[in-house]
Amino acid sequence: MATAAAQNPAQPVERENYLNKHYGVWSWLLTTDHKRIALLYLISITFFFFIGGFFALLIRLELLTPAGDLVQADTYNKLFTQHGQVMVFFFLIPSIPAVLGNFLVPMMVGAKDLAFPKINLLSWYLYIIGGLMMIHCMLTGGVDTGWTFYTPFSTAFSNTKVIEAGLAIFVAGFSSILTGLNFIVTIHRMRAPGMTWSRLPLFIWAHYATSIVQILGTPVIAITLVLVVAERALHLGIFDPKLGGDPLLFQHLFWFYSHPAVYIMILPSMGVVTEIIACFSRKRIFGYTFVALSSISIAVFGFLVWAHHMFVAGISVYAALIFSILSYAVAVPSAVKVFNWTATLYKGSIHYDAPMLYAFGFLGLFTIGGLTGLFLACLGVDMHVHDTYFVIAHFHYIMVGGAVMGYLGGMHFWWPKISGKLYPEGWARLAALIVFIGFNLTFFPQFILGYIGMPRRYYQYPPEFQVLNVLSTAGATVLGVGYLLPMIYFLWSMRYGKPASDNPWNAAGLEWKTASPPPTFNFDQEPVVTWEAYNYDELDAPHGGTPHTQEVPVVR
Amino acid sequence: MGGPGMGSQMSSQTIGSPTVAVHEPDNPALLHHFATEEQQRNSASFGMWIFLATEVMFFGGLFCAYLIYRRWYFGDFGAASKSINATLGAANTAVLICSSLTVVLAIWAAQTSRRALLIAMLVLTMLFGLTFLGIKADEYKDKFEEHHVPGASFSFDHVPIPGHPDQYANPRHAEIFFSLYFIMTGLHALHMIIGLGIFTWLLAMAVKGRFTPEYHTPLEIGGLYWHFVDIVWIYLFPLLYLIDRHP
Numbered sequence: 001m002a003t004a005a006a007q008n009p010a011q012p013v014e015r016e017n018y019l020n021k022h023y024g025v026w027s028w029l030l031t032t033d034h035k036r037i038a039l040l041y042l043i044s045i046t047f048f049f050f051i052g053g054f055f056a057l058l059i060r061l062e063l064l065t066p067a068g069d070l071v072q073a074d075t076y077n078k079l080f081t082q083h084g085q086v087m088v089f090f091f092l093i094p095s096i097p098a099v100l101g102n103f104l105v106p107m108m109v110g111a112k113d114l115a116f117p118k119i120n121l122l123s124w125y126l127y128i129i130g131g132l133m134m135i136h137c138m139l140t141g142g143v144d145t146g147w148t149f150y151t152p153f154s155t156a157f158s159n160t161k162v163i164e165a166g167l168a169i170f171v172a173g174f175s176s177i178l179t180g181l182n183f184i185v186t187i188h189r190m191r192a193p194g195m196t197w198s199r200l201p202l203f204i205w206a207h208y209a210t211s212i213v214q215i216l217g218t219p220v221i222a223i224t225l226v227l228v229v230a231e232r233a234l235h236l237g238i239f240d241p242k243l244g245g246d247p248l249l250f251q252h253l254f255w256f257y258s259h260p261a262v263y264i265m266i267l268p269s270m271g272v273v274t275e276i277i278a279c280f281s282r283k284r285i286f287g288y289t290f291v292a293l294s295s296i297s298i299a300v301f302g303f304l305v306w307a308h309h310m311f312v313a314g315i316s317v318y319a320a321l322i323f324s325i326l327s328y329a330v331a332v333p334s335a336v337k338v339f340n341w342t343a344t345l346y347k348g349s350i351h352y353d354a355p356m357l358y359a360f361g362f363l364g365l366f367t368i369g370g371l372t373g374l375f376l377a378c379l380g381v382d383m384h385v386h387d388t389y390f391v392i393a394h395f396h397y398i399m400v401g402g403a404v405m406g407y408l409g410g411m412h413f414w415w416p417k418i419s420g421k422l423y424p425e426g427w428a429r430l431a432a433l434i435v436f437i438g439f440n441l442t443f444f445p446q447f448i449l450g451y452i453g454m455p456r457r458y459y460q461y462p463p464e465f466q467v468l469n470v471l472s473t474a475g476a477t478v479l480g481v482g483y484l485l486p487m488i489y490f491l492w493s494m495r496y497g498k499p500a501s502d503n504p505w506n507a508a509g510l511e512w513k514t515a516s517p518p519p520t521f522n523f524d525q526e527p528v529v530t531w532e533a534y535n536y537d538e539l540d541a542p543h544g545g546t547p548h549t550q551e552v553p554v555v556r
Numbered sequence: 557m558g559g560p561g562m563g564s565q566m567s568s569q570t571i572g573s574p575t576v577a578v579h580e581p582d583n584p585a586l587l588h589h590f591a592t593e594e595q596q597r598n599s600a601s602f603g604m605w606i607f608l609a610t611e612v613m614f615f616g617g618l619f620c621a622y623l624i625y626r627r628w629y630f631g632d633f634g635a636a637s638k639s640i641n642a643t644l645g646a647a648n649t650a651v652l653i654c655s656s657l658t659v660v661l662a663i664w665a666a667q668t669s670r671r672a673l674l675i676a677m678l679v680l681t682m683l684f685g686l687t688f689l690g691i692k693a694d695e696y697k698d699k700f701e702e703h704h705v706p707g708a709s710f711s712f713d714h715v716p717i718p719g720h721p722d723q724y725a726n727p728r729h730a731e732i733f734f735s736l737y738f739i740m741t742g743l744h745a746l747h748m749i750i751g752l753g754i755f756t757w758l759l760a761m762a763v764k765g766r767f768t769p770e771y772h773t774p775l776e777i778g779g780l781y782w783h784f785v786d787i788v789w790i791y792l793f794p795l796l797y798l799i800d801r802h803p
Contacts, residue, residue, distance in 0.1 A: 113589035115599045181606045189599045190589075219610045223617035227739070236706045236735035238621065243728040249624060253617055526591070 017420065017517040032117035033520055038103035039418070040124050041094060046487070048090040048131060051138075053480065055083035060442075060473040068460040076459035077144035078160065084147030089169050090131055092403055093261065096268035097179055097214075098127070100410045101207050103418060105183055107511040107518065108201050110192025110527040115185040123178040130172030137164040146457060148258070151239035151250040155231040163232055166225040173218045173225075176264070180214030183207050192510070194529035201509055201533055202291050206271025209295035213260045213267070213302060221257035224250065251313055255306040263302040265399055266366075267295055269406025270337055273359045276409050277341050279507040280356035281348025284534040287340040294333035294340075301330040311382045320379055327377035334370055338363065353505075354428035358409030361436045365401025369394055372447065387457075390450025396443045408435070408486060415490065416504045420517040421497030427489045435482035441475025508534050585771045597773050604777040608784045611747075615788055618743070622736050622795065629732070631717035634800035635725035636733035638718055639704065641695055645797040648691050652786045655684035659779045666772035671765065678759045681782070685752050692745055699734070706735045718800045737796055744792060747785045754778050 014020060018035045028036055058079050062070040071079065102120065106113050114120050137143065143165040145154040154162050187208050191200070227238055228250070237243025239250045278285050285291055307315055307323040341363060350356070372394040375381050385391065415423050445468040450456075454465050461469070503512040514523050531538065590596040626633045662677035664670075703711045712727040758778050761767065767775060 111589065115589075116603060117589065119603075177610050181603060181610070184606055185599050185603045189595060189602060215606055215610050216613055219614035220617050223614050226743070227617075227621070230735075230739055234707055236739075237728065237731055238735050243731055244625075244629065244726065245732060246624075249621060253621070256617075521588070 015515060016519060017515060018520045019420070019517050021520050030121070032113070032121055034102050034106050034114050034117065034120055035418075035518065035520075037120050037124055038099050038101075041098040041102060041127070044124070044128060044131065045091050045094050045099065048086055049483075051135075052083055052087035052091055053483070055079050055086065056476065057480070059083060060476045062459050063461075063469045064473050066461050066463045066466050066469075071459070073459060074144060077146075077457070078138075078142040080457055081143050081146050082138055085143070085165065085169065086134065087399075088147060088261070088265075089172050090127075090134065092265045092399060093176055094127060094179075095265075095403070095407050096272060096410060097183070097207060097210055097264075098124075098175075100272065100407075100414060101179070101183060101210075101268060104414065104511055105186055105204065105207055106190070107514070107522050108204050108509060109187060109190060110195050110510050110523070110529065111186060111190040112521045112523070114182045115190055116182050119178050120182055123175045123182070126171055126178070127175035130168045130170075130175065133164060133168035133171060137161045137168055140164075148254060149225075149228060149250075150254075151228065151231070151247045152241065155228055155239055163229050166229045170222055170225045170229075173222050176214050177218045180211035180218075183211040184215070187211075192527045192529055195510075195527075196529075198288070198292075199529055199531070199533050200292075201271075202274040202285060202288065202295070203268075203271035205292040206267045206274070206295045209299040210264050210267040212296075212299045213264050217257045217260040217264070217303070220253060221261075224253040224257070227253070248310070248314055251310050252307065255309045256303075259306040259309065260299075260302045262395070262398070263298055265403045267298060269362065269403040269410075270295070270334075272406045272410035272413070273341065273362050274337075275507075275509070276355045276359040276413050277344050278534045278536065279413070279505050280351045280353060280359070281345050282351075282536045282540055283344055283348040284532075284536060285340060286343035286346075287336075288533065290336055291340050294336045297333040298330065301326070301333065305330050308377055308382075311379060312386050324377050324379050328374060331370060331374055331377075334366075338367055338370075352429070353412075354423075354425060354432050355409045355413035357429055357432035357436075358405045358412065361432065361439075362402055362405045362409065365397050365405065365439065369397030369402055372397065385450050387455055388450035389446040389454045389456055392456050393443045393446035393450060396446070401439055401443070405435070405439075408432075411486070411490070413505070413507075414511075415493070416500030417511055417516045417518070419490075419494055419497070420500055420515075421493045422500050422504065423486075423493045423497060424489050427485060431482050431485035431489075434478060434485065438475050438477070438479030438482050442472050442479050443475070445469070445471045445475075506539055508536055508539060593771070597776075600773050600777055601780070604780045608780065611784060611788075615740075615743070618736065618740050619791070619795070622740065625729075625732050625736070626795075626799070629726070629729040630800070631720065631723065632725040632729035633733045634718045635715045636704075636712070636730040636737075637797060637799035638801070639702070639715065640737065640797055641698065642797045642801070644691050644695050645793050648688050649789065649793050651684050651688050651691070652789050655681050655688070656783055656786045658684065659782050663772065663775050663779055666762075666767040666775050667769050669769055671762070671767075674762050674767065675759065678755060678762055682752055682755050682759070685748055685755070689745060689748060689752075692741065696738075699738075704734050706731050706738065710734070740792055740796065744785065744788055747788070751778075751782050751785050754781065 018033055022031075028040065031037060031040075058071070059076075062068070062076060062079070068076065102114070141161045143158075143162055144160045145158050145162060149162070149166070187200070187204055230236055231238055231240070237245045239245045239247050241247065274285055274291060305323055305327045307319060308327045311320050311324075372390070376385065376391060376394060412423060412428055415421070449465055449468045449472075452465070454461050500516040502515055504516075505512070510523075510527055510529070511518075513527065586593050587596060590599070658677045658681040662674050662681065665674035665677055699705055703709050710727070710731050712725065712730040715725045715730070717723045717725050755778060758774055761774065
């Protein structure tokens with residue numbers, strides 16, 4: 001097989017790969033190579049991450065002082081609305097599936113590309129179009145309804161660009177649907193010979209489950225947005241109480257997607273963490289079948305719990321009870337994963353490389369986020385903390401402490417494969433630590449703030465809340481530094497980083513059996529799989545069955 | 557970092573040893589990332605079925621909203637439903653069912669190399685589709701003239717509830733019915749128009765002789781889409797047009 005025979009780190013010979021095969025802007029903008037599309041997405045979502053982060057910065061700056069003195073109230077409404085919309089729809093939902101999923105799914109199953117490469121490119125263009133519409137909307141007035149668009153404010157009373165924002169998200173939603181569609185068909189139909197379902201990496205199972213949620217859930221938000229736009233533009237009355245319409249119908253339709261959407265955001269990250277933990281413990285994942293099926297369970301159960309966002313909205317107590325019980329149930333498969341990861345770590349040979357640091361961060365922060373979700377699922381507690389900073393802290397623990405940490409861990413883990421270069425390990429570990437500290441400093445005070453009564457979406461607060469708010473803003477600054485560092489050293493590594501071998505981590509998985517960066521068609525010859533997943537015992541066996549403690553990679 | 561040795565360390569697993577897939581390197585209809593035509597065909601079909609699942613969820617939101625309001629405002633919805641033309645709706649149903657038949661015949665024609673019949677069936681399908689849209693336009697015109705289009709000029713006064721001639725329908729609830737009527741049938745009509753676009757392209761390919769008994773996948777997946785649009789109408793028609801019809 002074509003491996004590192006040609007790779008001499010002192011004088012790298014540039015083998016033909018997907019990056020250098022064709023040059024020129026059009027070779028990128030008209031590519032159908034899933035790996036290039038993944039990089040297009042990487043640049044785009046990073047751009048939107050900056051925009052969403054910018055709004056977060058302004059929010060935290062305003063909240064440094066108890067008075068509303070940085071921006072006006074209406075402006076503040078736009079800040080938190082757009083922070084939420086951009087981060088949810090234009091960063092988190094695409095992030096891991098569109099970047100790591102696009103890059104890795106075909107390689108992990110042993111295929112040359114996704115099932116529908118042109119639809120993959122279309123998906124990116126739809127994302128860009130939706131993104132441009134959103135930017136235009138924000139620059140010409142913005143939206144102030146909250147990312148949740150509740151009616152009748154959004155349909156009848158708001159003076160902001162609700163229609164344009166709704167249409168932007170509608171378009172971006174199709175991007176998500178097409179990605180999910182592509183993954184499902186690829187995983188079903190394009191596995192290499194010998195790659196049975198039970199030999200698939202759990203990253204694939206996670207993306208399969210995510211794709212199911214994407215294709216079944218996203219159309220519902222699409223039609224909800226159509227209804228909101230129609231109602232606002234044509235003055236219909238579907239959600240208007242004056243006509244006998246029901247605002248709660250909007251909430252049900254909205255949350256029917258938006259709750260499963262959070263599973264779109266977390267499931268891929270769980271898949272990444274599984275891969276990382278296996279590699280850096282040098283062990284098979286404990287309970288492969290349970291972890292695989294837990295992904296599917298989360299996807300299925302995730303569709304049954306939406307009204308836990310509506311406990312105080314006016315639904316009946318009996319409905320609330322049922323959704324509360326179901327919300328407890330949906331936590332079980334997530335807990336199954338945490339237990340299995342822990343069992344994998346037990347008696348493993350742990351290596352503390354940067355990806356693993358992010359995975360450890362994920363374990364702790366996701367657990368806290370998940371448990372606080374159970375607090376919220378409890379009706380009595382929710383009465384008290386609904387619409388407070390407790391909720392904000394809960395979902396940021398999962399979305400940032402969970403999903404984003406997983407995303408960063410995955411970017412570090414697969415960076416050598418994607419770019420053919422090694423990132424500087426020392427800086428990466430430092431950045432991971434800064435992110436972890438910054439994150440906790442930002443969001444832990446918010447649990448307390450919420451519990452003692454600070455409402456969300458308020459730009460002013462009683463003076464006794466100031467200390468916690470200042471801590472939170474300070475943490476956000478640290479977190480920002482932690483996010484900037486990887487961007488800098490990843491870019492640096494593309495020029496100055498050491499060339500990577502095919503498999504610098506000695507990891508299991510088909511993607512590691514081809515060059516870094518891979519050739520355009522992924523494998524020189526079609527793989528034939530005869531081994532089980534996570535065969536770390538076989539991988540480490542040539543070295544006497546001991547893990548490679550002496551050969552832990554350290555880069556200076 | 558170099559990992560355990562900068563070079564290859566794969567020993568027990570080699571990839572690229574005897575493959576069992578059958579490759580068809582010289583088949584121009586086979587895209588490069590598929591191993592066989594069968595895989596390509598199955599993937600296209602599977603992909604279309606998944607897309608149709610998303611469409612079910614898309615229309616599903618509307619059906620959900622409709623069913624809830626119908627249950628709450630049954631009498632008012634009955635009155636509003638009575639005012640739309642069930643004869644035209646039934647005619648449209650027949651037109652669409654016929655068009656699904658012609659689609660199936662078109663596919664059969666492709667499978668049996670009957671190019672003339674294929675083209676004829678595709679044209680007929682499109683004619684049926686246009687007929688449907690024409691009848692729909694006529695219905696919309698009627699609604700416009702009767703001031704049943706939701707908005708500023710909507711009026712639905714003194715319309716009795718079917719079965720209760722002494723009670724009048726609530727115009728506000730009737731307006732909700734018509735909002736849903738226009739959105740649901742409008743969205744359906746939009747899908748019909750897109751379908752006509754798809755079939756125009758299929759017709760062009762058929763005329764150029766691109767379809768053979770071995771390769772007519774675009775026809776099959778276009779046909780699936782058309783059947784789906786048909787089946788949405790088959791649900792829409794009784795729900796919207798046939799509420800509480802008394803002889």
